[in-house]
Amino acid sequence: MKRFAILIAAAAALTPAAAQAHLVVTGMGPIYDGVTHFALSPEDILPVLALALFTGLRGPRHARLALAALAAGWFAGGALISALGLTLPPILAPAMTAALLLVIGGVLAANLELKPWPCAAAAAALGLMRGAADLSGAGAGGSAILNTLGMTATAAALFALAASVTLPLRRLWMIVAARVAGSWVAAAGLLLAGWLLRYGAQVS
Amino acid sequence: MGWVAALAATLAALIPSAASAHLVAGESIGFVSGFLHPISGWDHIIAMVAVGIWGAQLGRPAIWALPVTFPLVMAVGGFFGLIGLKLPGSEIAIALSGLCLGAAVAFEWRAPLPAAAVLVGLFGLFHGYAHGSELPPGQNALLYSLGFIMATGLLHGLGISIGLMHRWLWGQRALRLAGVMISCGGAFFLWRAAA
Numbered sequence: 001m002k003r004f005a006i007l008i009a010a011a012a013a014l015t016p017a018a019a020q021a022h023l024v025v026t027g028m029g030p031i032y033d034g035v036t037h038f039a040l041s042p043e044d045i046l047p048v049l050a051l052a053l054f055t056g057l058r059g060p061r062h063a064r065l066a067l068a069a070l071a072a073g074w075f076a077g078g079a080l081i082s083a084l085g086l087t088l089p090p091i092l093a094p095a096m097t098a099a100l101l102l103v104i105g106g107v108l109a110a111n112l113e114l115k116p117w118p119c120a121a122a123a124a125a126l127g128l129m130r131g132a133a134d135l136s137g138a139g140a141g142g143s144a145i146l147n148t149l150g151m152t153a154t155a156a157a158l159f160a161l162a163a164s165v166t167l168p169l170r171r172l173w174m175i176v177a178a179r180v181a182g183s184w185v186a187a188a189g190l191l192l193a194g195w196l197l198r199y200g201a202q203v204s
Numbered sequence: 205m206g207w208v209a210a211l212a213a214t215l216a217a218l219i220p221s222a223a224s225a226h227l228v229a230g231e232s233i234g235f236v237s238g239f240l241h242p243i244s245g246w247d248h249i250i251a252m253v254a255v256g257i258w259g260a261q262l263g264r265p266a267i268w269a270l271p272v273t274f275p276l277v278m279a280v281g282g283f284f285g286l287i288g289l290k291l292p293g294s295e296i297a298i299a300l301s302g303l304c305l306g307a308a309v310a311f312e313w314r315a316p317l318p319a320a321a322v323l324v325g326l327f328g329l330f331h332g333y334a335h336g337s338e339l340p341p342g343q344n345a346l347l348y349s350l351g352f353i354m355a356t357g358l359l360h361g362l363g364i365s366i367g368l369m370h371r372w373l374w375g376q377r378a379l380r381l382a383g384v385m386i387s388c389g390g391a392f393f394l395w396r397a398a399a
Contacts, residue, residue: 194286
């Protein structure tokens with residue numbers, strides 16, 4: 001009887017009555033909507049992870065500066081585009097994603113010896129671009145700002161966690177694993193660029 | 205009984221009246237079909253596993269340099285395929301990759317790293333081109349690409365794992381035998397591509 005009740009409940013829970021694609025409405029307010037948007041967007045997560053791995057490999061000073069720049073850039077990008085009421089052209093967001101993945105993944109794969117400030121500049125650029133892309137067309141208003149705040153906080157938290165994982169990595173195979181991940185991210189960015197050139201703005 | 209009722213009630217409370225999951229149409233299909241694409245043909249599989257085994261035979265730094273090189277150059281090939289660039293003889297080059305990389309494993313060819321990287325990169329270009337020209341529209345491009353690259357990387361990882369038996373004498377012999385088998389597979393695909 002117990003097993004039957006669990007089975008029924010589990011089956012019922014897995015049955016969506018209606019699916020609303022591409023909406024992030026958690027019902028818990030705009031901050032959590034922003035958190036969920038970030039958590040469900042691979043185009044947000046991948047470049048943040050790659051940059052965190054890279055700056056983590058470079059050292060704590062690089063990672064701290066990049067974390068602050070990423071958060072500031074993300075919030076500024078989202079707040080600006082929503083305040084101005086702008087909507088990015090459909091091709092621009094995936095094109096920016098492809099460029100970010102290619103550059104950041106390539107830098108991680110090559111494990112370039114960059115100074116802290118170029119890392120911070122790259123983080124700010126990443127934040128500005130993704131913040132603007134995420135809030136494109138959202139329009140002005142308090143909920144857009146709170147949405148941006150939720151995304152910014154999640155991006156910063158993920159960045160801090162991922163960078164803190166790679167900071168203590170000193171064994172060769174661990175560093176190699178991070179670099180291989182970078183080569184995968186760069187390769188995905190290059191393929192995405194190819195899709196864009198072939199199918200244009202239809203690429204999701 | 206109490207906890208069963210609580211569990212049932214919790215799960216029932218999770219029933220979504222409307223699922224707002226931020227799924228773009230084809231998103232999960234994109235990752236899965238991208239992941240399955242490189243492992244859908246034995247001509248691709250044997251070459252990618254051979255890259256890993258050869259890297260393990262060559263030792264550092266080839267053990268990681270070759271698997272880093274291959275996906276990147278393969279993505280360049282995929283890019284060429286996607287934008288419609290013509291790269292003739294790709295099927296023959298793919299079959300040759302199995303034959304040559306299998307032979308390199310079978311003979312434990314101690315190639316200098318630049319030569320090994322160029323050879324692996326060249327074959328990776330053709331493998332990527334073949335995949336890129338076949339990529340279907342209507343998928344989530346980023347997730348498809350990610351699945352595609354991850355499957356390729358994991359095939360290399362499989363090859364490296366197999367190649368780690370190189371530290372034992374019996375393992376070295378087994379790897380050489382595996383190289384012969386990969387070469388035979390490459391020869392078969394070459395015959396089929398030329399026919």
